[in-house]
Amino acid sequence: MQKLNRSFFIRDVLKVAPNLLGKILVVKTSDSVIRTMITEVEAYRGEEDLACHASKGRTPRTEIMYHEGGVIYVYLIYGMYWMLNFVTGMDQNPQAVLIRGTDGANGPGVLTRKLKIDGSFYGESLFNSERIWLEPETTDHTIITRPRIGIDYAGEPWISKPWRFLLS
DNA sequence: AGCAAGATCGGT
DNA sequence: CCGATCTTGCTG
Numbered sequence: 001m002q003k004l005n006r007s008f009f010i011r012d013v014l015k016v017a018p019n020l021l022g023k024i025l026v027v028k029t030s031d032s033v034i035r036t037m038i039t040e041v042e043a044y045r046g047e048e049d050l051a052c053h054a055s056k057g058r059t060p061r062t063e064i065m066y067h068e069g070g071v072i073y074v075y076l077i078y079g080m081y082w083m084l085n086f087v088t089g090m091d092q093n094p095q096a097v098l099i100r101g102t103d104g105a106n107g108p109g110v111l112t113r114k115l116k117i118d119g120s121f122y123g124e125s126l127f128n129s130e131r132i133w134l135e136p137e138t139t140d141h142t143i144i145t146r147p148r149i150g151i152d153y154a155g156e157p158w159i160s161k162p163w164r165f166l167l168s
Numbered sequence: 169a170g171c172a173a174g175a176t177c178g179g180t
Numbered sequence: 181c182c183g184a185t186c187t188t189g190c191t192g
Binding site: 169170171172173174176177178179180 | 181182183184186187188189190191192
Binding site for chain 1: 184185186187188189190
């Protein structure tokens with residue numbers, strides 16, 4: 001099966017995020033290969049988006065978001081959950097898609113635990129990696145949008161943007 | 169150097 | 181609703 005390539009990721013995050021729904025996420029661990037379908041994502045778009053970590057500018061943590069699309073941004077939240085993000089868009093244009101749900105794993109912290117995703121994936125390429133990549137979907141589906149979760153601190157208008165995408 | 173908050177989750 | 185658990189970025 002072919003992997004999604006560079007051109008898929010260098011588009012604007014609001015294009016990439018919904019297009020990720022239905023795609024197959026493949027993760028190889030030392031003793032298994034897990035294949036799961038992406039069912040829910042959220043878009044974080046640029047320094048102006050106050051819900052986006054890049055709204056604080058370049059920091060050691062957000063540095064990877066300024067990279068061209070196609071690399072992984074992971075970070076630890078509440079001291080125990082790894083959040084998996086795919087960087088999108090052009091170089092120096094910080095954007096990322098948070099993977100919130102996959103087939104059989106609801107919640108961003110739940111799915112990373114199941115897929116054994118941790119800090120070692122920070123900066124890894126999605127189209128040039130031996131242990132994690134994406135494959136095209138095989139079925140049609142319908143997409144619905146909702147506001148993003150857990151970003152009350154961002155205030156309006158960001159809190160109301162319908163930038164969470166999920167399969168209906 | 170110290171501190172408050174956090175793109176969460178599971179149990180009560 | 182509440183605690184777990186620790187990194188991060190900001191303040192001083």
